[in-house]
Amino acid sequence: MTNTNHPGPLTGGDLNQSFRGGGRAVEFLDRINKASIVMLDETSLVPPELAGRIARGIARVLANDREGPPPRSADYLDYEPRLIAAAGPDASRLHTGRSRQDIAGTIARMNLRDGLLREGMALVSARERLVALAERHRDTIVPAYTHGVQAQPTTFAHYLLALCAALTRATERLRQAYVRVNLSPLGTAALATSSFPLDRPRLAALLGFDGLLENAYDANHLAPVDCALDVASALAIAAVQIGQFAQDLHAHYAAPSPWCLLGASALTGSSSIMPQKRNPAAIEQLRAQASMLLGDMQTVFLVSHNVRTGMFDYRSYDPVPCTRPLQVLTLLGEIVDGLVVDPARALDEVRADYSTTTEIADALLQRAEIPFRIGHHFASKLTDHGRSRGLRLHEIAYSEVARIYEHETQQSFPLAEDAYREVISPEYMVAGRRGRGGPQPAEVERMLGDEQGAAAADRHWLEAGGDALARADEMLETAFQTLVARAA
DSSP: OOOTTSOOSOOGGGTTGGGOOOTTHHHHHHHHHHHHHHHHHHTTSSOHHHHHHHHHHHHHHHHHHHHSSOOOOOOHHHHHHHHHHHHOGGGGGGGTTOOHHHHHHHHHHHHHHHHHHHHHHHHHHHHHHHHHHHHHTTTOEEEEEETTEEEEEEEHHHHHHHHHHHHHHHHHHHHHHHHHHSEEOTTOTTTTOOSSOOOHHHHHHHTTOSEEOOSHHHHHHTHHHHHHHHHHHHHHHHHHHHHHHHHHHHHHTTSSSOSEEEOOGGGOEEOSSOTTOEEOHHHHHHHHHHHHHHHHHHHHHHHHTTOOTTOSTTOOSSSSOSHHHHHHHHHHHHHHHHEEEOHHHHHHHHHTTTTTHHHHHHHHHHHHOOOHHHHHHHHHHHHHHHHHTTOOGGGSOHHHHHHHHHHHHSSOOOSOHHHHHHHTOHHHHHHTOOSTTSSSHHHHHHHHHHHHHHHHHHHHHHHHHHHHHHHHHHHHHHHHHHHHHHTO
16 A cells, blocks of 8 residues: 555654654644644633634644645644744643644544545445446346356346445445544543543534544554554455456456447557457456555555554554545446446347246246256256257257156146246346345336435435534634634
């Protein structure tokens, strides 16, 4: 995993390196500092005049940062000299009751929750695109595979809804992780709090957290690990599922006449020597990027493994960077939008094999009370007979079907020709499913509605989470600007 917040081998002069970080870490440190001075003023832990002076110093540092090159470090020990230069030596009282330990943990959680909301939205967008494509292919019969071999017919909508259901669970895992991530460690100091009676709930509210990590040792030395692993686990599972989808799509390109292709030229690539080739570049990228995402998430586990509490290894300001997850999910959505399916070609692919013979065994049981294993044996023999002669199932003469059955069972074939032709039809097999969650039209329609509703509910939840953070930012800025104005 490429993560600039994880240092290389440490030397004596680099011991503070684990507290450095880019991205939004500096922005989050600024918010933490604003919240801290507001709380210290409200609790009278810092005298009003000094609190105002420190607030103005924070504002001045922010203004200076906007005018010059952006600061590269979120380490408070790098920040404090700039604050002292702006507000005087007493400005160090901003750090009352704090440690870089709880500041770092707070920044990490602010990064994690920001990433979770963005990743959740990207997942919802991909699911919405899958549902839209499934709606257009309710009746498109396609082959489905087990062991890489055509197994039974289903509909493309049914297949897409399967992936959609998997990504719905991925979104659920991210939502569950968010609940555990959005708890504040700020005010716990290094591991045992401090002798100052900080108002931790006020700090949490000003920064948009839903509650506190109560045990101070846990807050700084155990919870930072498991909350990052929570997120990494959810994303790793999604990466595996997306990789399966990419592999399914890629397999179709091996056929001389695929029934599913990428329509947009931007998603394909041509050979440098073979003019006829249209390589599924985007699908290959999706598979590769999903694998790299899985590797990134395993790295999160590995840097947290076999480490004593209090070590720098797991102290990244950005413990689970969201750049690659967003790349993978964005590419997934583009591929879904770019898929072009040929329903007639897909149906011909089904009819080219023997994937409806299961229905023969079922029909013999349902219509003539022939034990399933007997029907299964007959259907297997029928398959061997047809394949050995280069025939498709529907090309085998009914008289030959009846002869094979009589030879295998010493009984007359109990299905009339019209009934037999009906049960080997892919359309009949798909429409005749009775189990919940099958490809039959009524179930596909129900599942489409369920997935649409779930996506809408998840989008609403994510938007509400973003709105809650925005309200907290407004509350913090109002309180901070009031303090600055009071000192003017």
